[in-house]
Amino acid sequence: MPVEEFVAGWISGAVGLVLGHPFDTVKVRLQTQSTYQGIVDCVVKTYRHESVLGFFKGMSFPIASVALVNSVLFGVYSNTLLALTATSHQERRAQPPSYTNIFIAGCTGGLLQAYCLAPFDLIKVRLQNQTEPRMQIASSMPRYRGPVHCAASILREEGPQGLFRGSWALVLRDTPTLGMYFVTYEGLCRQYTPEGQNPSSATVLVAGGFAGIASWITATPFDVIKSRMQMDGLKGRKYGGMLDCMASSFRQEGIGVFFKGMTLNSARAFPVNAATFLSYEYLLRLWR
């Protein structure tokens, strides 16, 4: 099992994450809080109330977890393709796998990384939704003092299963969309690369960026439900489960609720995934 794909996935994921975290924080707040009029209102209020650091709340755990999550995603994807087609990453340029095998390998990576991601993503969302200013006064102390305190509080107040709240929605969000993610990336690379050659850096950037956009657009409906399920349990349970969350969100806010954060998901997805794939390909070529 080639290890370099796991390490390349780790480093490339961290590069992408830092680039995209501010977009992600604004998106999560729009999806789970009704106090903002829109993207600009959320950005202005966050900056005014919490300074620029407000956009980086909840990033420490994802930085730690992206190592695990992205290395599982890219490592499982590449090794599933190896199992399905008996070709390594480099050999696939000369013997391209079918899109069916790429989709299966992407879904497999997406499913397994979702389980690794679930507790870290929950803590990220809980911390991102703390809107108290940095200079805290006694009356507005945030509920969680940081990621470790957040994890301990959830374990104490909601039990171990509390750390996996929203994980079904996360699995349904990531499994099919990551199959699409890799199919889009490979398809665009082949479209603009001469047979048997490695894609240029520009091709990798564009293909990675559009793969991120395509996957996040289709992931947004379950992304909204996932974030709401993760916030459920903070002040008692509002939803009886994922289906109840979908039904009551639709009843109260209409079909538009499932597209909350789509603009931000897309705006964030291009640079994050362009950088992720460029560093991934660069690292694998470095090690070849």
Ligand SMILES: CN(C)C(=N)NCCC[C@H](N)C(=O)O
């Ligand atoms: C639609 N989904 C969930 C994805 N495309 N996930 C894979 C991309 C992950 C990347 N670190 C990012 O955060 O965009």
